[in-house]
Structures are given as structure tokens and as C-alpha cells.
Amino acid sequence: MMNEAIRRLEDIARLIRIDIVTMIHKAGDGHPGAALSAADIVTALYFHAMNIDPAYPDKKDRDRFILSKGHGCPALYAALARKGYFPHADLVRLRSLDCHLQGHPDMNKTPGVDFTSGSLGNGIAIGLGMILAGRVGGCDYFTYVVTGDGEIQEGIVWEAAMSAKKYKVGRLIVFVDNNGIQSGGPVDQVSGLNPILPKWEAFGWHCQEIDGHDFGQILHAVENAKANMEQPSLILAHTVKGQGVPFMIGDNSWHKRVPTVEEYREAMRVLGGPCS
Amino acid sequence: MTQLGNTRVAFIETLTEIAEQDPRAALVCADSVLVIKGKAFAEKHPDRFFDVGIAEQNAVACAAGMAACGLVPFVATYAGFITMRACEQVRTFVAYPGLSVKLVGANGGISAGEREGVTHQFFEDLGIMRTIPGITVVVPADDSQVRHATHAIYRTPGPAYMRIGSGRDPVVDCDDVPFELGKVRVLLDHGRDIVLFANGFVVNRALQAAEVLRQGGIRPLVVDVHTLKPLDRQAIVKILDETGAAVTVEDHNIIGGLGSAIAELSVEECPAAIARVGLRDTYPRSGEPDALLDFYHMSVADIVQAAKTAIRKRDRGSQA
Numbered sequence: 001m002m003n004e005a006i007r008r009l010e011d012i013a014r015l016i017r018i019d020i021v022t023m024i025h026k027a028g029d030g031h032p033g034a035a036l037s038a039a040d041i042v043t044a045l046y047f048h049a050m051n052i053d054p055a056y057p058d059k060k061d062r063d064r065f066i067l068s069k070g071h072g073c074p075a076l077y078a079a080l081a082r083k084g085y086f087p088h089a090d091l092v093r094l095r096s097l098d099c100h101l102q103g104h105p106d107m108n109k110t111p112g113v114d115f116t117s118g119s120l121g122n123g124i125a126i127g128l129g130m131i132l133a134g135r136v137g138g139c140d141y142f143t144y145v146v147t148g149d150g151e152i153q154e155g156i157v158w159e160a161a162m163s164a165k166k167y168k169v170g171r172l173i174v175f176v177d178n179n180g181i182q183s184g185g186p187v188d189q190v191s192g193l194n195p196i197l198p199k200w201e202a203f204g205w206h207c208q209e210i211d212g213h214d215f216g217q218i219l220h221a222v223e224n225a226k227a228n229m230e231q232p233s234l235i236l237a238h239t240v241k242g243q244g245v246p247f248m249i250g251d252n253s254w255h256k257r258v259p260t261v262e263e264y265r266e267a268m269r270v271l272g273g274p275c276s
Numbered sequence: 277m278t279q280l281g282n283t284r285v286a287f288i289e290t291l292t293e294i295a296e297q298d299p300r301a302a303l304v305c306a307d308s309v310l311v312i313k314g315k316a317f318a319e320k321h322p323d324r325f326f327d328v329g330i331a332e333q334n335a336v337a338c339a340a341g342m343a344a345c346g347l348v349p350f351v352a353t354y355a356g357f358i359t360m361r362a363c364e365q366v367r368t369f370v371a372y373p374g375l376s377v378k379l380v381g382a383n384g385g386i387s388a389g390e391r392e393g394v395t396h397q398f399f400e401d402l403g404i405m406r407t408i409p410g411i412t413v414v415v416p417a418d419d420s421q422v423r424h425a426t427h428a429i430y431r432t433p434g435p436a437y438m439r440i441g442s443g444r445d446p447v448v449d450c451d452d453v454p455f456e457l458g459k460v461r462v463l464l465d466h467g468r469d470i471v472l473f474a475n476g477f478v479v480n481r482a483l484q485a486a487e488v489l490r491q492g493g494i495r496p497l498v499v500d501v502h503t504l505k506p507l508d509r510q511a512i513v514k515i516l517d518e519t520g521a522a523v524t525v526e527d528h529n530i531i532g533g534l535g536s537a538i539a540e541l542s543v544e545e546c547p548a549a550i551a552r553v554g555l556r557d558t559y560p561r562s563g564e565p566d567a568l569l570d571f572y573h574m575s576v577a578d579i580v581q582a583a584k585t586a587i588r589k590r591d592r593g594s595q596a
Contacts, residue, residue, distance in 0.1 A: 060346070107344070107373055115344055116373050119364060125334045126369060129341025129349075136302065136324055137346055156365075159331035163338065166329075 005048065006215045012082065013043040013215075017244040018273035019078035019091055025264040026092035029103070033254040035074040037179040037212070037239040038146055042067075044218040045144050046079040054084040057112050061139045064114040064130050068123020069148035069177060070104035071256075077101055077110070085112030121154025123147055124174055128160050128232075131169040142226065145174045150182025153191050158203070161232075165204035170229035173222065174205075177212060179241040181252050200234040212237025244271060278480065278566075279447040281419030283440040284313045287380055290426040291350055292317045295324060300348045301430065304328065306335040308353035312382055313443070332357040336365035336377070343375035348430065355381025355439060356398035359405055370435045371410045378429050379405075384415070384439030385527030386555060386572060387477055387565035399555050403532020405437040406505050412436040413505040414457070415526075415534075417479040418448045421502060424455035432457060439476060442565070446480045450500070460499050460508045460515075467495025468518045470583050473538055474525035475501045478574055482525045485579035496583065507537055509545070516546040521590040523551045523582045527574065530554040549589035551582035 016039050024030035046052070050063040067076045074094065081088045086100070093099035100109040104118025115126055127143040134141050151157070164172055176196060184190050201207050206228045210217040218237070225233035241255070242248030245267045259267060268275040295301040295317065302324040303317045309327055318325040324347075328335045332353060339349040351358065358366065358381050370377040381401055383389040389397025405413045412432060416425040422440055429436035453461045463479070464486050474482035479500055486496040499515060501508070516522060522542070524535035535552030542548050555572055569575065 064345075115341070116369060119368050122333075122337045122365065122369060125337035125365075126341035126344070128334075129338035129343075130345045131341075132326060132338070133302075133342040133345035133347045136299070139345075143341075156331070156333040156337060159329065159334035160338070163328040163331065163334055167326075 009043055009047055009215045012047050013040050014271055015082065016043055016075060016078040018268065018271050019081070020074040021245060021259060021264060021267045021271070022273070023074055023077070023091040023094045025259045027094040027096065028258050029095045030074055030258070031071040031256045032074070032259070033241040033248055033252070034069060034072040034148065036243050036245060036248065037241045038069065038072045038177045039075045039243070040213045040215065041146055041175050041177065041218060041237055042075045042079050044215055046083055048219060049222045050144065051141070054112065057085060061141050063141050064127070064143040066115045066123040066127050066143065066145045067105055067117055068145050069120065069151050070118035073105045076105060080110070080112040083112070086110065120148065120151040121156045124164065125156055125160035127172050128164050128167070128169055131171050132167060134171070140171070142171045142173060147174060147176055148182070149176055149178045149180065149187055149193065149196065150190065152176060152196070153193055161200065161203040161205065164232040168230050169232045172232040173225045173235065174233065175235045175237050177239050178236055179239045181241045183255055185252060197236050204231065205234045206231040207234045207236065209236045210238070212239035213243055246270060280444045281447045282443045283416065283419045283422045283445045284382060284443045286419035286422040287352070287426055287440050288313045288316050290423045292320050294427070294430050295321045298348070300346060302326065302342060302347045302349040304335050304339045304349050304351045306330055306332045306353045306357065311354065312352040312380070314352065332362040333365050336362040337369055339377045340365065340369040340375055343377045348376045348378065350378040350380055352380040353382065354396060354398065355384045355401040359401040359437070363404060367408045371408045374410055374434050376433055377435055379437045380440060381437065382440050383442060385476055386560040387527050387569050388441035388445065391562045393562045394559050397560055399527065399529045400532065401439065402504055402528050403536065406532060406537065410435060411505065412457070412503070414438045414503055415475040416502055417476060417500055418445055420451050421455055425502065428455070428457035441477055445477050448479050448483070455502065458503045458506050458508055460501050460511045462497065463500050464498035466490050466497065468497060469495040470521045470523065470587055471497045471499055471515050471519045472523050472525055472579065472583065473499050473501050473534060475504065475534055476527050478525050478527045478569065481569070481574065481576050481579060484576045485583065488576060488580045489583055494583065494587065501534055504534060504537055507541060509541055512538065512541055513545045516542055516548045519548070521549045521586040523553060523579060523586055525579055526554045527569065528554050529557055531557055549586045549593060551586040553579050553582050
């Protein structure tokens, strides 16, 4: 049964990767590398883990999702479209003036987006606020946050880490999309951030380390996180920037770059997508 | 001797009352609970009191998350730490999504920061907040006005910023003039020779200057512009049209606050001779509140002088 669920998620993630590359190619703008590294985590959450119903996007007790690394939004937009929050045809109009799909997620413009994001570092603090509000209102939802690894260089991340420990928000589950590369280059060259996990352990979080492209590990980590109601959860997910599109891997120009027609065709060939 | 009130206590008492009626009302502090006299709220509503530590960005972002999930959080700490340190969180995660987060800044102005020095004197807060689209900006004159303003920003959906003071804040004897968010209050009406637009903890000084002017044969109007945004454009333009001369009086840098707001409106709608009284784009120093205001050119005499200058400019203009 589990294997079947995993195979299904793998196929959805493949379609989401097709959407990511297609929308950035057609729209002529966007961040493919970061969207592709987060694609499996986003897929696992939207198509398995989260308690959500696209027919009732504002339902009070739904689980929440914040893509703190908002520039990876093609992954989120593809997942939302494939869940039915808005027409799939909207995707290729990403970042255009007449489209609700903003350059970074906007909770008031795009159906299904639980919170605005894009300026880095803020998702964990916002997610903490969501959980605290749920407590006051008697709603037992979970809030999932996906943050980049470079992003956690922001000071507010650690401010929120301390508060989340104090308030024992077991329902806050944070994935670090640890693809190892940020805008300016490898994380190790830009910052003294590493090692990541001991820092979160020292901040009193429940910590796990997984392969962020292995659905079995992602789902298992979510179950472990949900079983711990005393601590906020940090899942350090090792990922690959550009995962699924070989020519983007190891080339950080794909942090923000638009595939040419030839590159788009090559990506569709490896992903098994239509080339329209 | 000026009678003093406590705008911090006035805010907390009002919020505590609101929270008794509305289970959505919450208070978020950044180790500022003692500063803003928040214990009364924390004791009465412990489940809706949150202290996130010395972490203002976290406080504002956290409140944004709360507001997105149905609460009406008030974030209260020093004015500059909200408006400067957490400015981006205010702009991008509170104001841009239009969330009902209410920001309350203590030590507004150089007088309310008094002996603490520049790090705790905040005279840019209003200018910063005013440039962010969608935020209501309120500068109450005293503790009694803070009570009205707290109710008003709570009732008005969306983001708001309200200034409070040091806790030793001059009382203005004008409670009979009602407070309505977005509407000016005419505090004194001796005539239309000049208008003194004032807000915050220097309203008393404007009233005293008006008395000096009246004794000197100049008939002034004193108007409290407590809502800096949205500005009561209609009323202000009408007054400018009647007087043709104005002085703005504020405990804030003369750039960005009341003086700027009135001047911008005047330029567009009703050109008038305007003199701005406020901090003249410099850093103040520690000192006793009244002495500080006098030293930095916000004395009653400075206001009187500014009024005479504006009148002279107007009259010269009308003769030309």
C-alpha cells in the first residue's frame, strides 16, 4: 500500500516538475532550480500529508502551508493547480500583469496560498503565529513551512526558533530544503551556516535528517514530527538544486534562468512531458 | 504645572476591556510587557498574551500569522523597534496582505523618549509608517485620546499604527471635542487668522501658543490632526482655504510627519503659507521632556514665531 502511495507521489512530482519547467519557459521568468529542489516535499505535503480540501480553501481547521522560500513558488503553483485551486492553464501566465500568479506567492491573489512570502526568513515566525492562533481558537491544525538553507541565515529565523521552543508548538513542522546553494553560490562559501542540524537541536527542536527526494523518508519524517507534540519539528531535507533536470544540476545559473526552446525540449524529454 | 497622564496604561486598560468582549483580541510583546504596562492584560487574559522575547521582527511576523488565522493581535513595544527594526515585516506581511495587526509604539517623539537618549527617542516612526500603503496612522494627544484611538483602530479592519508615550504624558483639556478616526478635531476657534495643526504630546503647546497669539491680536484656530493617515483632506483643505496660513506642530522630524502631510496636501489642493515646527532633521540628546522640546525649537515661543512668519508670508503673497 505504502509503495503504491509512493509511486503515485513520484508520478505527481514528475508532472509538477514538467509544470515548473514549462511555466518558466513559457512565462519567460522565474527560479527553476529552487522550485525543483522543493518539488518532492511540496508534493508529499499537498498530495498526502496535509488536511486540506480545495473545495473549501478557507476552512478554519485546515492545515496551513507557507513556502518561506517564496522564489520556489512554481512548485507551489503547480501543486495548487493540480489540486484544483485554480485552472491549470493559468500556470503559463506566471508573472504577467493579468495573472493572479505573482512573482512570489500572494495570499490575497492566488487561491490556496495560505500566506504571502518572498522576502526570506519570515515563514517560521508566521507559522508560529498561526499555531498560536489555532490554540486560542481551539483549532488543531498543523502548519508546514518550507524554508531554504541559505534563508536560515536571516536573524528572524532564530528569533522564531526560540519562541517556538518556548511555546512548545508541536504542530509547527519546518522543512529545510537543503540544496546547498544560494543566490551567490554554495552556502559554505557565502556563510558560516553549516552544520545546520546541531543548531536546531541546540535551539530545542525535534530534529530529523532525510533525503528530500525520497517520498518514503519524507512521509515517515512527517509522521515522526506529528507524533511529537512537545517540540516544534525541523526536518533537514537534503536536496539537489535542479533535481529532475540533469543539465540544471550543478549549474547555479539555474537559480534564476529561463530555459531556451532547446533546453525546454531536453527537459521535457527527460521528464517525459509533452513539448508544446 | 502640566497635569500628566499615562498613555501606556490607557492603552493596556482599553485593550484589556476589549479582550473581555472579543475573544480574538491578543497582545504580543517583545520583552516589552513591563514597558507597556502589559501585566494587567497578561493576568486577565493569559491565553492571549504572547511574549516572543527581544525579537521585534519575530513579534510582527508572528502577529501576522495570528491575524491570518482569525486573531486581532496588538503588537506593543518601543516605537522605533516596530517601525524601523521590523519595518519590512510591517510592510510586507502586515500591510501588504491587509491584515488586522495593530502596532502600538511607545516613546513616540523626543519628549517621550526623554532621558534615554537617541536610541530610545523615536521621531521617524510616523514618516516611515505613512509611506507604507494601507496603514492607518494615529497620533493621540493624551491618555484619554489613546483610549478612543485604541477602540477605533480595533474596530477598523486592517493594519494600524498608534503612537503612545513615556507614561508621563501631558493631559490636554479638550475631552469635550469628540474623537473620530480619520476626522480632525477643532480644539480652539478664535478665528481664521491662522491655523495651528498639531498632534501628539505637543498639542498643549499649540494651545498655549494660540493663547499668546490671541493676546497679541491674532485670532488662531487649533486643530488636532490625530489621524495622520488617512488624512482628513476635506476638512484640512477647507481650513487652509479660510486661513491661507498654517503652522504644523509635532514632536517628530519635520520630514515625513504632520508637516509633510499638510504641506503635500496644500501644494496639491490649496496653496498656503506654511511653517513647520518639529525636530529640524537632527539627532536630539537626553534631557527633561519640556526642556528638550524647548531646546529643539518646539517651544511655545517657536510656535508663536512660526505663526507670525506664516502670516507675514501669506500677506506678502496676497499683496504681490
